[in-house]
Amino acid sequence: MMKEVEEVEQVARDFESDLQELPPDQLKIKYLSRKGLVSKLLEKIPTLPPEQRRDFGKYVNDLKRHIEEQIKQKEEQLLSIGSKHLAQEPLFLNDLTLEGKRPPLGNVHVLFKARDELLSIFKFMGFSFFDGPELETDFYNFEALNFPPYHPARDMQDTLVVGDRVLRTHSSAMQVRAMEAWGVPIKVILPGRVYRREEVSARKYPVFYQFDCLAVGENIGVGHLKWTLETFLSAYFEKNVTVRFRPSYFPFVEPGNEVDVKCVFCDGQGCSVCGGTGWLEILGAGLVHPRVLEYAGVDPNRYSGFAFGVGVDRMAMLKYGINDIRLLYEGDVSFLRSL
Template identity: 45%
Template sequence: MIDDIKRIGADAPARIAAATTVDELRTVEADLLGKKGELTALKKGMGGLDPEGRKVAGAALNEARESIETALASRRTELEAAERAATVASERLDLTELVDLPERGSLHLVTQTWDRLVDVFIGMGFTVAEGPEVETDWYNFEALNIPAAHPARGMWDTLYVDLGDPETVLLRTHTSPVQIRVMTDGEPPIYAVMPGRVYRRDTADASHMPVFHQIEGLVVDRNISFADLAGTLEAFTSAYFGGSIHSRLRPSYFPFTEPSAEYDINCVFCEGNGCRTCGQTGWLELGGCGMVHPTVLTNVGLDPEEWSGFAFGFGLDRLSLMRHGVDDIREMYTGDVRFLEQFPS
């Protein structure tokens, strides 16, 4: 009997090693250790041995069983790993083999610029105000110190609509009427920006559209000065365009601000060294600004001796075009998907 046990124990490693699948290994396990297995059969035969023989045989059996179990476990681990590896290998996917991609949409370039600008101004403590696109002459011109027949009206080619008396209702030529509404409807202190769509009687070409977008800013508070205007625009400039881009103000004229200024920034393409885009000047003209004209404050019921403020404004479309190197503004407005999809974010 001891010999049988030893033989089985000696043969087992080869038989276990011969199993090439987990299923085959299970058969080998059953043959050796199962209810009808060889060691089990021998164990049943131990009843005929004397106590001493039984003790010796029992020890031999246990030893053989333990070594077989160890061998089985180790082989099982091997075979399972091999089978998993085979499965995994057969499941290979080429991740560049894409069919039926989910569609990806895009935000309009104007929206992207709009949101970026608004985010910077919100960070600077401004709220965001909006207003109607069709306005009365009062909000668009009169209240802004541009009376009828004022030569400065020539600065805006206005589209009028057939409502009310002739030339009294118009498509707003700038977002400044929103400034009037904010001042009329609310109380200082006012820290607000007003992005929006504006209209001019202009034929579309590579750099003009009859419909485009602006963002204006308005601050009205006590003791607001030109220095605050300069500081605010400088802070905005570096926040939006990057720390190496600075601003400068040059004297200008607008009926609704005084002193008035042009707002220039270092050319973002050459960082002020001079290039074709900036006409070798190193500067880009961005927009206009100034201290809110006392007449405008009076028009909205504010005492210019008590309150002062500044306003600024610039075009939004050009910033979109500049950021992405688009050379024709009309491209933004055809709705051509081949254009829109180029700017996912």
């Protein structure tokens, strides 16, 4: 463990040096942020032999507390000095002709940038937009989408329940609402925030963004679905995209398919992003199940349609090279500024 201890001591020496030179906000980023030096030391704990982890962890946490205390003291010291300076210096001693300091400007969050890009593509393709409640009834979230009562998605381990309602688990919950409100034929995008009881990881988060695409009319089939997918994906990734369908099961479509795209990073040759397969699994799709049409009061003998659901978070991660969904939600300013 000598090597790791030396690294801790080196970080401690660097901090004492930086404490005199850097402002508190830069110290926090360098030492206490997600990618800071202290965080990197904490990441080493699981790699050590079990009998060394406790001592090393205590050593690093003691350093972290020391750094936090020193930064807090410096903030209080600077605040005190600034207050005294303002109290002692009359306004007329300041040169009011000097250019003021411009505050830092924000920018659109990458998640909403991706969402707006996706929705603008469908707006250009002639789709309308429909919104629905996040606190949804069991009927619209499950029953109207052909989820049987024993389906595991209804389990409280998967779904967040509030009284006699649920936090919607997918944007598909708005499909029947849209058809009831607007009738058919219909071409609509259903965007919104959804919730699932997930353990937080690099690929899962309990709240995320989706949108469903729903088109219902006379004689709509798989060809219309495939064309729509290829058109919007090619526009989003700014290159011609090839899609393939793999049979899969979703209660509200029949037939259902997982939709893969030829990897947009390696053009199907195989890379680390696609795991060497040349394909990226990107969304689920299919033709609207006749029972869903019936629940919406639509005659399935006359009308047919297609539907697919898109994870906005996943699309943003693919386009902007983000490998951890937590970065989209935890407010790391240094990360957001890097995009």
